[in-house]
Amino acid sequence: MKKFVSVLMAVLMAMLLVPMFSSCASGETLNILNWGDYLEPSLKERFKEETGITIKEKVVTSNEEMLIQLEADDCPYDLCFPSDYAVERLIKGGKLAEINHDNLSNLVNIDDRYMGLDYDPENKYSIPYTYGVLGVLYNKTMVDEADLGSWDILWNEKYSGEIFMYDSIRDSMAVALLYLGYDINTTNPDELNAAADALIAMKPLVKAWLTDDIKDSMILGSGALAVVYSGDAVWCCDPDEGNPDLDFFVPESGSNIYFDTMVIPVNTKKQDMAEQFINFLLEPEVATINTEFIGYSSPNAAVWPLLDEYYTENHMFNIPDAIIEKCVVFRDLGESIDLYNNAWDRVFE
Amino acid sequence: MKRSRMAYPYIFVWMPLFIVAPLLFVLYYAFFRDGQFTTDFVVQVFSDTTYLPALLNSIWIALATTVVCLLVGYPVAYILSNMKSRSAALLSMLFIMPMWMNMLLRTIAWKILLDDSGIIVRLLEWLGMENPRLIYTPGAVLVATIYDFLPFMILPIYTVLQKLDRSLIEAAHDLGANSRQTFLRVVLPQSVPGIVSGITMVFVPSMSTFAVSTMLGGKNVMLFGQVIEQKFLIGNQWGVGSTLSLVLIVLVLISMFIMRRVERDTGSEGGTIW
Missing domain, CATH: 3.40.190.10 (Periplasmic binding protein-like II)
Structure with a gap:
């Protein structure tokens, strides 16, 4: 029993x-x-x-x-x-x-x-x-208009401690590769090394590497610059739900779509x-x-x-055609993605 | 009736399925690739110093958390144990109450408090500090970790102190010891089991913590737990991730071994959960 x-x-x-x-x-x-x-x-x-x-x-x-x-x-x-x-x-x-x-x-x-x-x-x-392009969200009250238009702005020491980066391997590496003028789908180890070095140089200027939290922080006015996708920028710049001080640009040299x-x-x-x-x-x-x-x-x-x-x-x-034409789609890199993983590890060691 | 049978579902179903099997998986992924034995992952982890800074950060955060929790927690537990039982019960409930809330919610609360537009920064600015930075710093991670783990230090020490035989303290006084001597020679040695439990319960989990540092550190502080999480969820490098997990497990085992030694050498008897 x-x-x-x-x-x-x-x-x-x-x-x-x-x-x-x-x-x-x-x-x-x-x-x-x-x-x-x-x-x-x-x-x-x-x-x-x-x-x-x-x-x-x-x-x-x-x-x-x-x-x-x-x-x-x-x-x-x-x-x-x-x-x-x-x-x-x-x-x-x-x-x-x-x-x-x-x-x-x-x-x-x-x-x-x-x-x-x-x-x-x-x-x-x-x-x-859906589709969208990667670009830079900025706070008009904190950024000089003359600095806009290029990826260089993320390496500008004037904005030290005011930059939010996207905590995602492909997106952040793409920003560095575009800044250096390389293809965002490159598997050339030298180019990836240079991109990692560029991110390491940028690191002291970055306030934080985040994902979705970037939007809230930018709306609250906690940063001057952030790497975001155009769709998120629409929401952040919304006069009712977002912050009207914010605007968005896609660097003229091109970006990721x-x-x-x-x-x-x-x-x-x-x-x-x-x-x-x-x-x-x-x-x-x-x-x-x-x-x-x-x-x-x-x-x-x-x-x-x-x-x-x-x-x-x-x-x-409604992204202008002239911008879309300069944007490149990410490709699957197969085993070569390990090169990106290793570069990313080096940035955050 | 053997009450131990009540534990059978736990011992024979739960533990093998959810504790032993996952550990075996970790071992498997660390040493096998596509079914073939390999030491590649171990070599990869130990051949460069990429992961060392994150490991040192984790050890540093865990040590600092443990020391602060002990320094704050012991006096709290001591005061609680000397109070009337009703007020002690009320106060200890207040200490436990934050644990009723989900840890993520508590961390989000810290995020709002420490943010640039938060109340603490505004207060510091009002006091005349220029551009105080709290969020996304190691300090923010440390404060939230201490807050999260403090109850785990207070409770075991409080439990031990509460059970302390009061007549021993009276005897010490009768024999001419002042209150400092009584504390150092009678109370403190007897509370070692509680201290050891507390240290273990704070140090071990804070070593592997990662959610707090992800939310409050903004990657400016990389902890070992974050590296492991990234290997599994983003890098899809399960082999390296498992090997890093094993490193953590070994470090935890070593620290538990040391704690046991300390406990045995001080001659205290049982009463801990380890």
């Missing part, structure tokens, strides 16, 4: 844990892996009303985290939003399902310029979702549902609501007539 009681206790304790790991399975569910604040919340309700499918969203903060999830053999997600170079790596690894374009009646809405890019030449595996995309993991059993959701997000009205919420530029050409003037007139949202 006593033995029975202790066995029972053990079983009960184990059973207590079970509900924590399983989800309630009422109706169909689509599991998506996304960035924070990257899907207008009411659209989930609307999609559920139209199709009965529940969207369950999990959020990550870096492509590297997304890759770890997507490269696992038991990836539990049905739709993800990785960036260009991550897509390229996932394609090489055979981790993505081919998207059936016949199910995407709204695909015609995507601007031709953003289709067929190097990371996925025929868009077999990925559909562009990135695309966040919609991809379907190869092992999903819900490809049809995922495609249904992609098509839903490509609808002009839905895409407009979504892009106005996210604040990142949309590759969907059909949204432009519907967008609020605030966005169409905004140089951080």
